[in-house]
Amino acid sequence: MNRILTIVGARPQFVKAAAVSRSLKLHGIEEILVHTGQHYDANMSEVFFGEMEIPKPAYNLDIHGLNHGAMTGRMIEGIETILLNEKPEALMVFGDTNSTLAGALAASKLHIPVIHVEAGLRSFNRQMPEEINRILTDRISDILFCPTDTAIQNLENEGFRHFPVQLIKSGDVMLDAALFYAKKAAAKSTIIEDLTLKEFVLATIHRQENTDDVQKLRQLIEGLNEINRKTPVVLPLHPRTRAILQQNGIELQCRVIDPVGYFDMIRLLQQCQLVVTDSGGVQKEAFFFGKQCITLREQTEWTELVAGRFNTLVGTDKALLIKTFDEVQAIAADFSANLYGQGDASDIIARTIRNVQKQ
Amino acid sequence: MTNHTKADSFSPLVEGQGEALKKIILVCGARPNFMKIAPLMHELKNHPQLKAVLVHTGQHYDTQMSGRFFDELGIPAPNINLEVGSASHAQQTARIMTGFEKVCLDEKPDFVLVVGDVNSTAACVLVAAKLNIKTIHYEAGLRSNDRTMPEEINRLVTDSISDYFFTTSADADENLLKENVAPEKIFMVGNLMIDTLEANLAKAAGSPQVFGLINKPGRIDINGLSASGYGVMTFHRPSNVDEKASLERLVTIWGAVSQQIPLVFPIHPRTYKNIQQFGLLETITSFPNLYLIEPLGYLEFIHLVSRAKFALTDSGGIQEETTHLNIPCLTVRPNTERPVTVWEGSNKLIKIGDIEAEAAAIVRGEGKTGNNPKYWDGKTAQRIVTILETL
Numbered sequence: 001m002n003r004i005l006t007i008v009g010a011r012p013q014f015v016k017a018a019a020v021s022r023s024l025k026l027h028g029i030e031e032i033l034v035h036t037g038q039h040y041d042a043n044m045s046e047v048f049f050g051e052m053e054i055p056k057p058a059y060n061l062d063i064h065g066l067n068h069g070a071m072t073g074r075m076i077e078g079i080e081t082i083l084l085n086e087k088p089e090a091l092m093v094f095g096d097t098n099s100t101l102a103g104a105l106a107a108s109k110l111h112i113p114v115i116h117v118e119a120g121l122r123s124f125n126r127q128m129p130e131e132i133n134r135i136l137t138d139r140i141s142d143i144l145f146c147p148t149d150t151a152i153q154n155l156e157n158e159g160f161r162h163f164p165v166q167l168i169k170s171g172d173v174m175l176d177a178a179l180f181y182a183k184k185a186a187a188k189s190t191i192i193e194d195l196t197l198k199e200f201v202l203a204t205i206h207r208q209e210n211t212d213d214v215q216k217l218r219q220l221i222e223g224l225n226e227i228n229r230k231t232p233v234v235l236p237l238h239p240r241t242r243a244i245l246q247q248n249g250i251e252l253q254c255r256v257i258d259p260v261g262y263f264d265m266i267r268l269l270q271q272c273q274l275v276v277t278d279s280g281g282v283q284k285e286a287f288f289f290g291k292q293c294i295t296l297r298e299q300t301e302w303t304e305l306v307a308g309r310f311n312t313l314v315g316t317d318k319a320l321l322i323k324t325f326d327e328v329q330a331i332a333a334d335f336s337a338n339l340y341g342q343g344d345a346s347d348i349i350a351r352t353i354r355n356v357q358k359q
Numbered sequence: 360m361t362n363h364t365k366a367d368s369f370s371p372l373v374e375g376q377g378e379a380l381k382k383i384i385l386v387c388g389a390r391p392n393f394m395k396i397a398p399l400m401h402e403l404k405n406h407p408q409l410k411a412v413l414v415h416t417g418q419h420y421d422t423q424m425s426g427r428f429f430d431e432l433g434i435p436a437p438n439i440n441l442e443v444g445s446a447s448h449a450q451q452t453a454r455i456m457t458g459f460e461k462v463c464l465d466e467k468p469d470f471v472l473v474v475g476d477v478n479s480t481a482a483c484v485l486v487a488a489k490l491n492i493k494t495i496h497y498e499a500g501l502r503s504n505d506r507t508m509p510e511e512i513n514r515l516v517t518d519s520i521s522d523y524f525f526t527t528s529a530d531a532d533e534n535l536l537k538e539n540v541a542p543e544k545i546f547m548v549g550n551l552m553i554d555t556l557e558a559n560l561a562k563a564a565g566s567p568q569v570f571g572l573i574n575k576p577g578r579i580d581i582n583g584l585s586a587s588g589y590g591v592m593t594f595h596r597p598s599n600v601d602e603k604a605s606l607e608r609l610v611t612i613w614g615a616v617s618q619q620i621p622l623v624f625p626i627h628p629r630t631y632k633n634i635q636q637f638g639l640l641e642t643i644t645s646f647p648n649l650y651l652i653e654p655l656g657y658l659e660f661i662h663l664v665s666r667a668k669f670a671l672t673d674s675g676g677i678q679e680e681t682t683h684l685n686i687p688c689l690t691v692r693p694n695t696e697r698p699v700t701v702w703e704g705s706n707k708l709i710k711i712g713d714i715e716a717e718a719a720a721i722v723r724g725e726g727k728t729g730n731n732p733k734y735w736d737g738k739t740a741q742r743i744v745t746i747l748e749t750l
Contacts, residue, residue: 068490073457077452079449080450109449111507126488132489132520135519136519139519140512140515158539162537164504164506
């Protein structure tokens with residue numbers, strides 16, 4: 001195939017898509033980039049695209065701020081129109097957002113093959129909208145690029161070997177991106193110098209199930225405040241979450257900063273002592289940069305991190321968070337384990353796409 | 360179970376019963392759904408502890424495709440009509456999702472039950488799953504393994520996220536098990552289409568059997584045909600009727616078959632439009648025993664089918680009705696998502712090139728006969744509602 005259309009909608013997807021875009025270009029594959037607008041994000045300005053060397057979308061559907069059903073519906077509609085216009089040979093989607101699902105649904109109905117990058121991930125918790133998106137997108141995809149052996153196994157358990165689809169272990173495009181940007185981060189970011197901290201814990205809280213539930217949020221912040229007494233905690237926090245804390249009289253004793261860009265994030269990951277997060281991507285990035293991670297969720301899609309003792313799940317239990325903080329520092333885990341490929345996932349993906357015969 | 364309020368939003372229908380009520384939204388959208396929803400709505404009337412809310416998405420909305428079926432089948436008027444109307448797949452799906460999300464947020468049901476494999480089926484199950492409402496798919500597990508059919512995509516989407524699966528035959532159970540669905544979530548309940556067929560056959564016998572022809576003056580009296588025998592046809596699938604070459608070939612073959620045995624063809628509007636557009640009207644009109652008539656209501660149609668010598672089709676439901684009636688059915692498709700009609704019933708999958716020979720065999724009395732599959736007995740709605748009470 002020589003011409004594909006890529007759907008992105010959330011900031012992490014831009015970063016991952018950019019890694020794949022660089023490889024597609026090397027293999028002579030034309031790519032039309034479509035932004036659904038799902039995440040409206042002030043950090044995604046001209047500077048973001050320039051600094052991150054991310055191709056600018058050819059289309060922006062500007063859809064955000066709706067309920068899941070309405071948002072997904074509007075995206076399907078918008079993406080269909082573009083697909084009919086552009087007639088690409090395939091559609092590529094990343095991860096597990098509403099944009100991912102909308103792209104896959106629109107293309108499958110038009111008989112356009114669907115390529116899913118980061119396929120096969122499962123948290124086995126269908127209360128999470130992302131899990132529904134993952135299951136559905138995988139089920140209607142034609143080429144599934146899995147980041148890990150676990151992901152391949154998950155799909156095999158769901159009978160995918162019987163289906164007329166290709167399952168390919170590509171490794172993780174996040175690793176490609178992390179390696180690419182790590183080379184540039186030191187020149188681009190001064191965050192460590194600005195913070196003037198030698199030793200710190202990096203914490204992120206953004207998941208709706210944590211930020212919208214005041215009880216959970218209180219537990220987490222109190223836990224982080226407690227850790228902060230031992231080691232300073234750097235916490236980039238969305239203004240919205242900060243407002244919720246204020247409204248509910250939850251006191252913050254951590255070093256709270258505004259949300260950070262990717263280069264700052266990489267340097268924070270490189271320099272921190274350990275990571276506390278409820279993000280999916282940050283769990284993996286912690287591993288890429290050799291840091292122990294405590295995850296503020298009951299499940300993770302990255303089960304191999306837990307199995308390898310690189311990651312510990314604590315949910316929103318304050319006491320468990322504090323106890324785990326003390327314990328994980330003693331774990332001697334071997335971060336050279338090859339869980340996510342060699343940083344050549346994008347190349348594998350681009351080569352595979354190029355070699356698929358046009359239908 | 361969700362933590363939505365159960366009893367707050369509506370008053371108990373039966374005073375003095377301590378049992379918690381369950382609220383179920385039933386979704387229908389397109390013609391093939393109505394025959395499946397009808398027996399469920401009738402049966403649910405006898406179970407006041409289950410509160411049914413009927414939502415019509417309006418995917419098929421006009422009198423011919425919708426209103427008439429509601430009247431004939433005695434389906435109560437929908438509680439809510441989303442009125443999405445006709446549009447592209449994507450636009451329709453978008454409108455259904457937006458509208459149905461609002462319904463779920465307002466109604467806070469315990470369950471959403473969807474049937475079949477139309478756009479409404481997939482769109483509504485997706486919305487409900489995102490809101491953590493338990494979802495039930497009736498007619499789960501059917502697979503044609505042909506992803507170029509939009510219905511197959513709808514089936515894959517619906518089954519990959521439903522919580523409970525009601526199936527029409529054992530092969531559907533096997534498909535679901537292969538896809539890692541837990542066996543305790545699957546219930547083989549039989550076929551609701553057969554409930555509707557059984558409930559209406561006697562009534563249908565009184566339906567008019569004289570129809571005006573649409574391509575030429577005159578009428579056809581089925582009573583006059585039934586003594587010598589006739590075949591009934593339905594064709595609407597894009598792969599057969601949307602391309603000139605294949606439709607032209609079909610018209611010629613239908614004409615040839617009609618010289619062996621008269622054919623009655625209630626014609627889908629799209630098929631008729633294509634016949635006109637491709638300049639085939641004159642040819643098809645030249646065959647005196649090929650009778651083109653308007654699409655029929657349910658009662659007229661099943662009466663027509665029940666007295667036919669055979670059916671020639673490319674659609675889904677009639678494969679099941681003929682199997683139950685043990686009437687030979689020739690299905691012009693490379694695959695079927697209802698293989699039990701082939702393995703056990705009187706259905707045969709054939710190629711366009713085989714239509715004439717197969718029809719000739721039926722005329723000679725050598726048509727395929729079969730057995731009625733398990734639980735295709737008119738009691739499927741009872742089974743389903745009994746299970747709903749325990750969920």
